[in-house]
Amino acid sequence: MFSKPKEKAATEQMLDLDRIPAHIAIIMDGNGRWAKARHLPRIAGHQQGMQTVKKVTIAASDLGVKVLTLYAFSTENWKRPSSEVNFLMQLPIKFFDTFVPDLIKNNVRVMVMGDISALPAPTQKVVNQAIADTAHCTGMILNFALNYGGRDEIIRATKAIAKRVQTGDLTADNVDESVLSQAMMTGSLGDLADPDLLIRTSGEERLSNFMLWQLAYSEFVFVDQHWPDFDGESLKAAITTFQGRHRRFGGLENK
């Protein structure tokens, strides 16, 4: 009477390999809670979370996902203790030191969205190097949101468009969804810019300033696992949940 089961448990259904979401975005939450539950420092959770990034990247690539966007560091994360921020800034370096050959072997191309120029110089260097080293890869795009904020992205896009109007390259009347989409940090992804599926781990059900424009029509799947406990099977379960839902894009029916 009060709640009807509106979707089958993902485990009761089968994963349809012909309907894998093209673009999956993940808010990798719960590293600190994972560590706390084990009486470990928060940074141990981040370290383990990085290993999960590697496993999930390969799992997504194997499933035929075209873009995997991972929220690694938000513009708000600078408010954390400086010791934790310093550790987090080392993670892209550790990640690429150990993982670039695997990325190349799996034909995965690295992309980054966010204000990279505000990161420590060695972090910027390794990120730019990884982008360059994988520029020839034609498989999945692994898109890290690093020093990224959704409102910041919208402000930057708005400024860029305002400047185009100012120089006469564009008229105000010609500003439409397509112009906005291309001015966003995902503009280069073309029709893959908008995630089909957003996953957030660790039980929180908020957007936390992530891809505000691009998530307008996405399916949201929230899972209780902390990010370090997430794995390829969890990814498949989330995709199965996604496949069990109707997507209507605001229209009436789209079966």
Ligand code: V07
């Ligand atoms: C970070 C591990 C995953 C859980 C979330 C927070 C901690 C991978 C990267 C990364 C980022 C950019 C890049 C290559 C790797 C990363 C940060 C934190 C700041 F080009 N994991 N990871 N960056 N965590």
